[in-house]
Every structure is written in C-alpha cells, then in structure tokens.
Amino acid sequence: MPELLVRNLEASLAFWRGLCGFELRYGREDEGFAYVCLGRAHVMLEQEGLGRNWVTGDLDGPRGRGINFQVTVPDIEPTLASLRTASIALFMQPEQKWYRTGDEESGVQQFLVADPDGYLIRFQSPLGRRAVSTAAAEPLS
Numbered sequence: 001m002p003e004l005l006v007r008n009l010e011a012s013l014a015f016w017r018g019l020c021g022f023e024l025r026y027g028r029e030d031e032g033f034a035y036v037c038l039g040r041a042h043v044m045l046e047q048e049g050l051g052r053n054w055v056t057g058d059l060d061g062p063r064g065r066g067i068n069f070q071v072t073v074p075d076i077e078p079t080l081a082s083l084r085t086a087s088i089a090l091f092m093q094p095e096q097k098w099y100r101t102g103d104e105e106s107g108v109q110q111f112l113v114a115d116p117d118g119y120l121i122r123f124q125s126p127l128g129r130r131a132v133s134t135a136a137a138e139p140l141s
Helices: 009-019 077-085
Strands: 003-006 023-028 033-038 041-047 068-072 092-100 104-114 120-131
Touching: 003 009, 009 023, 009 033, 009 041, 009 077, 041 068, 092 120
Parallel strands: 003 041, 068 120
Antiparallel strands: 023 033, 033 041, 092 104, 104 120
C-alpha cells in the first residue's frame, strides 16, 4: 500500500475522506499520519515535516509524477457527483475503456482526479470481460 507525503493532512483528509469516500482506519495526529481505506484500496497519508519522512529528492509539485493509483469502486458515479459538487476539476473525464488481458478484454468505466498534492487517483468500476477480436489479438513482438 502506498504512503503519500502530503503538505497538509487536514486538506488531504478533506479530499480523500470527504469527497472520495475513504474511511479513516486510524491516525496519529502528533505525527501527521492517517490510514484511510475504501474497499480494497488502502492509503497512508503523512504530513511533510512531521514524524519520519522518507524523502529522496526535491518535493516539487505536482507530486507523484508518472504514477496513478487505481481505486476500484462498484460505481464511479457517487464519487463523480461528490467531486463535481465541490467543483473539483478532473484530470481525465469519465470514459469507458477495454484493456486486453491475454485472450480477453476487461472493461472499466474510469476517470482520473488529482488530490491536493497532485497525486493522480484513477477511480474505476468494472464492466466485465469479453473475448478479444482476432485483429486485436496479435501478440506483441
């Protein structure tokens, strides 16, 4: 499970819990630490400058460049509605996407949003599986 270094734990909790529906499992206020979860997605949030921070370089924003954290939910619509009500801009608008997984495709509805520190979260709900068409089934060379 990832541990994300954040600038302001209170702002991060307002986003992760208040807008995205994560639940607080436990926290250590004196260390600026919170453990949150939503379904099988578990995330640790740690405020920069408190407790022990694992910093390997400059902390220029946005953070988490080159990575997104996938969170599977039964339905993306409640999270979308919450974010829209709060006027939070999406990084990627909702889409339906089918990904090849061998001789099948797995379908999802998904969107991406950045948290207050710029970490990308990809909320997705499954659409099921289907056979891959012959044209799309060519192996990588």
